[in-house]
Amino acid sequence: MSNPQQLRYSKEHEWLSAVEDGVATVGITEFAANALGDVVFAQLPAVGDTVTAGESCGELESTKSVSDLYSPVSGEVVAANQDVVDDPALVNSAPFEGGWLFKVKITDEPADLMSADEYTAFAG
């Protein structure tokens, strides 16, 4: 699997899009989606919620397990992907596209977000 070059990545397997007007899109990587198995339920942060880098802000439930969703950055949620709430399988079928999870207006971001090449090496 290939990790898109234009994204940045967290150790918790989230991706973060390029920042435009202070806002970036967040999702989980294909590696993470494959590890979870079929995602059947997504609880996303709500618009207006404050998220903190590295802290849980929702959950992704798959056939076999439930995983916390972490935010790779701190900020205010400005959009949540209702398509994923309605059809959680989008996280598996299009993790870098239609399966995005939320958009955040960034107030702070950690220094250790990885490039695509660094993440590919990290995820193995």
Place this chain on the structure above:
Amino acid sequence: MTEAPRRTALDALHRALGATMTDFAGWDMPLRYGSERDEHVAVRTRAGLFDLSHMGEITLTGPQAGRALDFALVGNLSALAVGRARYTMICDAAGGILDDLIVYRLADEEFMVVANASNAQVVLDALTERAAGFETAVRDDRENYALLAIQGPQSPGILKSLTDADLDGLKYYAGLPGTVAGVPALIARTGYTGEDGFELFVAPADAERLWQALTEAGAAAGLVPCGLSCRDTLRLEAGMPLYGHELTTATTPFDAGLGRVVKFDKEGDFVGREALTAAAERAAAKAPRKLVGLIAEGRRVPRAGFQVVADGQVVGEVTSGAPSPTLGKPIAIAYVDAAHAEPGTKGVAVDIRGTHEPYEVVALPFYKRQR
């Protein structure tokens, strides 16, 4: 010190197919090859192929093999006809379930006991000890068998194209020796999916050849390789108990609603008789808890160990839970206080990480195939 996981005869094939592997009872087993939901649907609508070589086979031979099993197990195995199979259990002296088993009578003086992988050694040890006073030999056959299962409505047609065995004459819970794709096999009409299907016991050296033949013969019918993940959701929908979840040493067959497997009227004594007699009386008078089905109204998934609640009180515990691909909703099997166990009981919920999600109480199974 941890031992390296055991690998089945089909291990290289699973890896070549890109399976996600998982440790299961000390075995490295395929969890899924692609999407577990697609595999589940394939078994319900077409056919699926499973590697179950981790199951534990134990053979008893000799003139008193049947009598030994009557003493060791709760069933009446000496009454089993040659060529038939039976679902039964092995209990301890206190009536607790050591394992649930399928026993095949292969000949007058030959039985094969199939134990769960996690309990195979416990069952082997118990059978060896309990058979000591009988004219029978107990043989550990775990190394001598690979086990493939083909399950789903298309499985009879697929298997027919590879064997001359009389599959039409082979009833559910029966087994006969035959040849499949040139491979000698014990062909059993058993499974753990709620669908029609077959389990094929073969020599490990023949497993890969048989797998390939079944894969080719089933391609046009839509057969796919299936892992343990969908096996679990299939059995859950079919309301079948799983050892370590619905069945434990702390549970008697009567607690699990499976008292019918205990045959008190068989000849001679058997291990656990006294405790099981008491358990049967308790169950008949007033069952403390009952095993029920729960269907979610929402989308959050109950997991084993989650509490069942009603009116703010804990009234039970989930033993297995998963999203049901067939129902399109999360489902669970749970032990629930008798007062809340009737199908349709109002106000029952599952505590899912602090939120009480409403659930409907139903009778098991969730799914029954059309015949």
